[in-house]
Amino acid sequence: MPGEICSVIQGGAFFGTCIANPCGAGPVTCECADPGCPACRVDDSSGGITVTCNTCPGGGCP
Numbered sequence: 264m265p266g267e268i269c270s271v272i273q274g275g276a277f278f279g280t281c282i283a284n285p286c287g288a289g290p291v292t293c294e295c296a297d298p299g300c301p302a303c304r305v306d307d308s309s310g311g312i313t314v315t316c317n318t319c320p321g322g323g324c325p
Contacts, residue, residue, distance in 0.1 A: 268296065269311060274318030284312075 264281065268291060271279040286295040291312050293303030300316035307313075317324050 269313040270297070271313060271315040272318060273315055273324050275324060 266284055267281045268284050268286075269279055270282045271277065284291065284296075286292065289295065291305055291307070291314065293300060293305060293314065296305065296314040297303050297316050300318075302317040302319075302321070304315045304317070305312065306315065
């Protein structure tokens, strides 16, 4: 939905949900979307914005 991003937590299991965009009107970055994530990725190629947090040590989960 407008004003939302998809938030995915990946750490052996895969959990996804839509959340209000915490970055407001600025660009969606890991620093504002998920500042505590050890290995973050922002993807906007699917027509929406997905922020994926890989919680495995060293971001090692596929």
